[in-house]
Amino acid sequence: MPVISTRGLTHLYSKGTPFEVAAIKDINIDIETGELVGIIGHTGSGKSTLIQHLNGILKPEQGTVLLEGKDIWESKDSIKAARFKVGLCFQYPEYQLFEETVYKDIAFGPKNMKLDEDEIDRRVHKAADFVGLKEELLQKSPFDLSGGEKRRAAIAGVMAMEPKVLILDEPTAGLDPHGRDRILRLIREYRDNTGSTVLLVSHSMEDIAGLVTKVMVLEKSRVAMYGTVQEVYSRRRELLSMGLDVPQVTRIFAGLRERGLNISGDVFTVEQGRRELLRYLGKGAE
């Protein structure tokens, strides 16, 4: 059974006015437990609106959001539970750090869940350790941390709630390549260690290529594609028409095939490209 689904999910902005626009239109998705899904689409394609429905920040105007088969808006209790089970980490989450200490900030979510002190303490340490924040930083003010540390503290705050589904909206925005790689690695490890489902909004087809199990492409308020990296990235012409493009290395291998080289076009990361060319040359990577 899918962990999270939507049926006919539609949301309109400025409803009932001449400026009415659909942010998302008739979205029907099924995400299986343990998937690591990359959500791609331009600003305005509906990504943020969709993820805000998945943990009940927005209430559907039409359609339903199902968590483990049950409508999250069924009752007061079910919507409350959904907000703990589906953890959402916003863009630039470090702007939302507000407590006196990093510890209190990470503890904020678990505290709201009314967990006992020992459990909160265990979770704060576990999450901080996981994102690589040293023990001595926990008693510091979040404002004394570096940019990358703040970002990781904010992500730890959501992880400490141990949600079944973790959703991150562009967690690497504004980071340099080193900071970006570190966050992406953390997300992968989190999913591998906990078996949770992770949804990751990204602008980079290159970043998610070697990371995710599924790719969802949103275009003009609808889900245009949902499938494996190979299934989605092989539809380059359609992606281009949406103003998206496949990674440079994928273009290189498509170009080699066009020039008559009998080589696989299913290359989405540099490492895959290296292996494929060595295979072609009969060398094999070590």
Add this chain to the structure above:
Amino acid sequence: METVDMDENIISFNHVSFTYESEEKVRVPAVKDVSLNIRKGEFVAVLGHNGSGKSTLAKLTNAILIPDSGTVLVNGMDTSDEDLIYDIRRTAGMVFQNPDNQIVATIVEEDVAFGPENLGVAPAEIRRKVDTALQEVGMYEYRLREPHKLSGGQKQRVAIAGILAMETSCIILDEPTAMLDPRGREEVMKTILRLNKQMGITVLYITHFMDEAVQADRVIVMDYGSIILDGSPREVFSQVERIKSVGLDVPQASELCFLLRGDGVDLPEDVLNAEECISAILTAVKG
């Protein structure tokens, strides 16, 4: 040693150092003994990871920061001379990272007029300069809009227009696309390239996006406050190991060729884009 004609250089750093002091009085050197000349009309990208000193370098260029030692000259004007500060900022204008932090007015054209107004330019002249600047960045049709309703890329173009309206000859951009989506990044990059190529405006472009740096005439890589690489994009990105070791990216084409060379495939070192990579691989496998 110095053979370049000084008149040609719009920006000159001569043994410049700058150190920040934290609240606990810990001294953190941000720029260490940097010497650098930027010629008029050049498009120079400065690449570096967070904390490499690249933003400090930008701030030293238009007198937001003054060197602890060494000198920075902008069109021959020493940035440590307080009397010259307005002339320096008129010569070298700065665009910052966060598009929301640099808008001062509630209407686009008023925002662009802010600079020339402060310089005491006559109203009719301001009108002309603002219109021209907005046309140059492709935002003329938006001149009566409210800036906060624009996209990130559009806001940055308005910020660039604000600098152009002061008729600066040099624009310094400190990670102007870090907070933008791919479309916004492309808009800003296209605008900058056009200003540089068509109007001859000198560009100092601070970024950690390798794909933007590839489009510059010259790339400077900073690490721990020092310049570690300085050359054409082709020269710089051929140093795959060096660049990756300081936490930066190279184009996938360059990285692929680098890895395959390590596997014994005969490929050139200076592959920069997909087309060159395809040709190089075809040559290698057929040869």
